[in-house]
Amino acid sequence: MTQLLVLHNSLNPSASASRAMTEAYLTRVRAANPEARVIERDLAADPLPHLPPEIIPSLFGQPAQPGLEAEAAALSDALITELEQSDVIVLGAPFYNFTIPSTLKSWLDYVIRGGRTFRYTETGPEGLLPPGKRVLVFTASGGVYSAGPAAAMDHLVPYLKVVLGLIGLTDIEVVRAEGMKLPDAAATRAAAIARAAALAA
Numbered sequence: 001m002t003q004l005l006v007l008h009n010s011l012n013p014s015a016s017a018s019r020a021m022t023e024a025y026l027t028r029v030r031a032a033n034p035e036a037r038v039i040e041r042d043l044a045a046d047p048l049p050h051l052p053p054e055i056i057p058s059l060f061g062q063p064a065q066p067g068l069e070a071e072a073a074a075l076s077d078a079l080i081t082e083l084e085q086s087d088v089i090v091l092g093a094p095f096y097n098f099t100i101p102s103t104l105k106s107w108l109d110y111v112i113r114g115g116r117t118f119r120y121t122e123t124g125p126e127g128l129l130p131p132g133k134r135v136l137v138f139t140a141s142g143g144v145y146s147a148g149p150a151a152a153m154d155h156l157v158p159y160l161k162v163v164l165g166l167i168g169l170t171d172i173e174v175v176r177a178e179g180m181k182l183p184d185a186a187a188t189r190a191a192a193i194a195r196a197a198a199l200a201a
């Protein structure tokens, strides 16, 4: 059975373009594959805490002591297990202050763990997640960053590719709803939603 892990991050879900893209994609997936298991986490409504100091041993492959260290490790373990068991990871990624929302950064901080989701080798870091996973990034921004004068300020797509690649997620498809604060936003948004839905085909 296919499992999808969906992470929502918009602070404004009722008006959100990334959320609308995600919902359009999920609607199409559910219609085509009613058996698919979908795990949804709304990290904006229910944020993960910042990493606590007690997570340090687990992050570096050391055993966690009972108490706060074990609690922090357990949350990281649970999030990593969700990721390991999912075939498709859908990231709703609004463009906030030139990069991803801090809610998504917190999730990344829990799942990027030395000795568990990546390791260092003599030839560099190696991702340890099982191969074959697909990542879909549905991102929305007020301005335009895919090309033009602001392209150098896009710290979202390049960053996600680096950080996901570290743990072995390299099959990454990005759909952008850009210019959401510019004229023609409605048409651009509709086109992005259609492109997102088409990925479920």
Ligand SMILES: Cc1cc2nc3c(=O)[nH]c(=O)nc-3n(C[C@H](O)[C@H](O)[C@H](O)COP(=O)(O)O)c2cc1C
Residues within 6 Å of the ligand: 010, 011, 012, 013, 015, 016, 017, 018, 019, 093, 094, 095, 096, 097, 098, 099, 140, 141, 142, 143, 144, 180
């Ligand atoms: C906290 C915050 C920071 C933002 N920073 C940027 C930014 O750096 N560049 C930009 O083009 N738009 C920025 N925006 C606008 C959003 O990217 C835009 O509204 C986008 O549609 C948000 O995604 P959503 O529609 O899925 O909620 C920001 C919005 C918020 C709320």
